Amino acid sequence: MKKLLFSLLALQVALLAPLQAYVNDALSFAHEAVDPYAKKGFTVRQDAWGGDLGVKDQQALTAQLFKGNEYWFCLGTAVKNATVTLHIYDSQGKLAESESWQKGRFAGARINPTKTGTYYAIVTVEKSPQERTGWAVVYAYK
């Protein structure tokens, strides 16, 4: 997993600039996806996670969630006409989300954990006009 950084050392910038640009662009879409939940009383984390994936590639993000809270995980990509999905599984690999939605470059999943522990938000690039698709995930809780 590539933790988002908004600036890097000069050398790193030279090496990673294309990926960083993907992810920074994707972040604004992830925030757009989570924004409706902020208006419903959820607190949006200021941290974010991102990277880039090929078509049909998946990435699992490990999250520590707490029973008693409700969470929305939202995914976005800046790639037009891409389709991305996000679903949440428990530590046994069982689908754990209460609901989810998908619309092109946006996706979201809600979870009310039935127990405190580790969960996995699985990001998939279902289709994309580009070889690599930058993505970003943010989450909100209440």
Place this chain on the structure above:
Amino acid sequence: MTKIIPLAAAALTLAMACNALAQSPPANVDLTKFPAKEVDDVMVPVPSEIFAVLDKLGTPNWRAELRKPGSKTTGSRAQVALLLGTVIAEGFIAVEAEDSAQVKEIGREVLTLAVAIGVHKAVIARSKSITEKAEAKEWKKVRQEFDGALQDVRGAMQELGDDDLAQLVSVGGWVRGTEVLTSIVGKNYSADGAELLYQPDLLDYFGRKLDKIKTTRLGKDDLVVKTRKTLAGIRPLIGKEDGTKISAASVERIHQLAKELVASITSPAP
């Protein structure tokens, strides 16, 4: 950063209402299919995620949990980084206590510590915003500012190529948050409250990060060594499997370990 397009927002709202159109995800996945490196990192929660649950379980006396402000800014870089984490965690506690004066004091303290470690540029605006929002009693926004300050400090350290130091900030916050969590749960034990301590992968993650720097100068810092030992001491107490009940005795022991470590972190350097 790409600008938000109003039409896209409307389309998004429509999408949320059209769940039925979404393809059903598989009911089960084989997590072993995911390469280790891809599940090696953990989304580290902020203390307020746990505090929110404690608020739902009862009415904790948050003011009683607050420490007196006035951290020492001297000490090794490791100590200042750990201290920054504990002070930011303190900010979340002050928000729960809805104590404007304390929140403002902590906001200033974050800035002072950030100056001491050379990452103040990243948090000047945050510190100002914490003060303004605390005066306005906009608690949700203050909470987000502390979260933002944490990310800004860590980001600035990473920018300086100091990922390990950034990790210590997260660990410091976790330890202080755990001290408070165990204090509250210990005062009115319940299985649901104790279950909040079930964080094995997060602890393993911190353990791996601290083990990785074991042989470096930073890793040999007395406080980092103590932190590593404390986390290793806590790990067996939080349960090995989902559903393992965490006893009142374990809660008390974790509290003692966390409290001792926080006391070391907040003590003046020898």
